[in-house]
Amino acid sequence: DAGVTQSPTHLIKTRGQQVTLRCSPKSGHDTVSWYQQALGQGPQFIFQYYEEEERQRGNFPDRFSGHQFPNYSSELNVNALLLGDSALYLCASSLALGLAGENEQFFGPGTRLTVL
Amino acid sequence: GQQLNQSPQSMFIQEGEDVSMNCTSSSIFNTWLWYKQEPGEGPVLLIALYKAGELTSNGRLTAQFGITRKDSFLNISASIPSDVGIYFCAGRGAGGTSYGKLTFGQGTILTVHP
Numbered sequence: 001d002a003g004v005t006q007s008p009t010h011l012i013k014t015r016g017q018q019v020t021l022r023c024s025p026k027s028g029h030d031t032v033s034w035y036q037q038a039l040g041q042g043p044q045f046i047f048q049y050y051e052e053e054e055r056q057r058g059n060f061p062d063r064f065s066g067h068q069f070p071n072y073s074s075e076l077n078v079n080a081l082l083l084g085d086s087a088l089y090l091c092a093s094s095l096a097l098g099l100a101g102e103n104e105q106f107f108g109p110g111t112r113l114t115v116l
Numbered sequence: 117g118q119q120l121n122q123s124p125q126s127m128f129i130q131e132g133e134d135v136s137m138n139c140t141s142s143s144i145f146n147t148w149l150w151y152k153q154e155p156g157e158g159p160v161l162l163i164a165l166y167k168a169g170e171l172t173s174n175g176r177l178t179a180q181f182g183i184t185r186k187d188s189f190l191n192i193s194a195s196i197p198s199d200v201g202i203y204f205c206a207g208r209g210a211g212g213t214s215y216g217k218l219t220f221g222q223g224t225i226l227t228v229h230p
Contacts, residue, residue, distance in 0.1 A: 042220030
């Protein structure tokens with residue numbers, strides 16, 4: 001059973017550029033959430049996608065946008081990159097209508113983004 | 117952004133010792149979760165708690181959902197070297213969807229000396 005996969009594993013960009021990160025959810029999951037984890041910090045919620053729509057959003061600017069595809073995979077896009085966007089970006093998948101214990105979020109290994 | 121208050125920030129212990137860490141919040145949560153993260157990996161779910169007062173075990177790990185719904189505790193008994201990692205608490209709020217955003221603590225870095 002494949003877990004959550006993310007690509008690429010590492011990425012280096014310069015300020016002002018745009019980046020797209022990709023996530024494939026765990027088999028059977030239909031909901032994808034994105035988190036930003038700065039060095040030495042806990043993950044911070046960016047947004048969550050279900051049925052191809054953004055359902056919930058954290059305190060991140062509009063430079064952060066996303067998309068969910070019919071196969072439940074998802075993309076995170078960040079425009080006009082800033083140095084402070086350097087972080088580990090985590091994708092987590094879950095099952096929207098699962099029983100307790102089934103609808104918890106399972107995380108991928110993350111994409112390490114460095115902005116120079 | 118909002119984070120839970122997790123303590124201690126780091127722990128250095130000898131193999132075989134017990135470990136305790138806790139997490140507090142100013143907000144009520146419906147669900148408390150405990151994750152472990154190792155270098156180069158995403159967080160891995162250890163224990164999920166769904167009811168105030170609930171005590172749940174997973175092997176040598178035991179976690180409790182505080183009665184006030186504003187705190188949670190994780191204990192690790194008889195630590196072993198592979199327990200090394202960063203432990204995060206996470207809460208899911210009372211409002212909104214049950215499968216909504218998680219709010220994380222800052223993490224507890226655990227080092228186990230053989």
